[in-house]
Amino acid sequence: MRKSVLVPLIFGIAGVAVLVSLGKWQVERLAWKEGVLAEIEGRISAEPVPLPEGVEPEADRYLPVQAAGEIGARALRVLVSQKQVGAGYRVISAFETEGRRVLLDRGFVKVAGEIPETEGAVRVVGNLHWPDDRLSSTPENDVPGNMWFARDIAQMAEVLETEPLMIIAREASPPEQGVTPLPVDTSGIPNDHLSYAITWFSLAAIWAAMTGFFIWRMRQPREGQQR
Structure with missing residues (x-):
């Protein structure tokens, strides 16, 4: 007697439905995230404005600004690594404007x-940003040794006696020799929804194939039995 295939069939259909719905949800999230990234990229590349008096971290994040002033002689070094270049430092200084x-x-x-010392007036074009570099595994900054592992704005502002406000330079005029600007961009914002969607849809296909194989095996006559 052939075993009933109703239970595994229902179980298989339910599993496929759940996995497909998760995949569709990730596709929707992908469209949402792409819209957010496009909005951020448009904001980053907008026409720069003078440095505003009052700023809000959420409202003014990525705001393009331009300012003229002098770069302080003291430089804080934040350890970073660049692809195809290797280890180096982000250089953080006070900017009087x-x-x-x-x-x-x-x-x-x-x-x-x-790290060059820049004399005279410099015109800087960049973006306001409140970077979140610190992870649970990030070491504490070695302030006396001038070895920083995260751009902790409040701590840097205290050390350099500045406002807790950071401009990420996009370009400087005249340009600083030996310093390569690392402008704000969206490359550090994760967007893994496509890979998640592919994973869920792949699991749905595998689940369907396994269910079909299991039902096929159940319907085969056992050894010694005839149809």
Whole structure:
């Protein structure tokens, strides 16, 4: 007697339905995330404005700004790594502009490279940002040794005696020799929804195939039995 295939069939259909619905949800999330990234990219590349007086981290994140002033002689070094370049430092200095003193992320220098001292007025175009570099595994900053592992704005502002406000330089005029700007972009914002969707849809296909194989095996006559 052939075993009933109703239970495994229902179980298989339910599993496929759940996995497909999860895949469709990830496709919807992908469309949402792409819209968010497009909005951020448009904001980053918008026409720069003068440095505003009052700023809000959420409302003014990525705001393009331009300012003229002088870069302080002291530089904080944040350890980073660049693809195809290797280890180096982000250089953070004070930037005095129109009676204000803010933080300036000047860009990247190699470990063996010298951090230049810039004299005279510099025009900077960049974006306001409140970076979140710190993870649970990130070491504490070695302030006395000037070895930083995260751009902790409040702590940097205290050390350099600036406002807790950071400009990430996109370009400087005149350009700083030996310093490569690391502008704000969306590359650090995760968007894994496509891979998640593919995973769920693949699991749905595998589940359906396994259910079909299981039912086929159940319907086969046992050894010694005839149809």
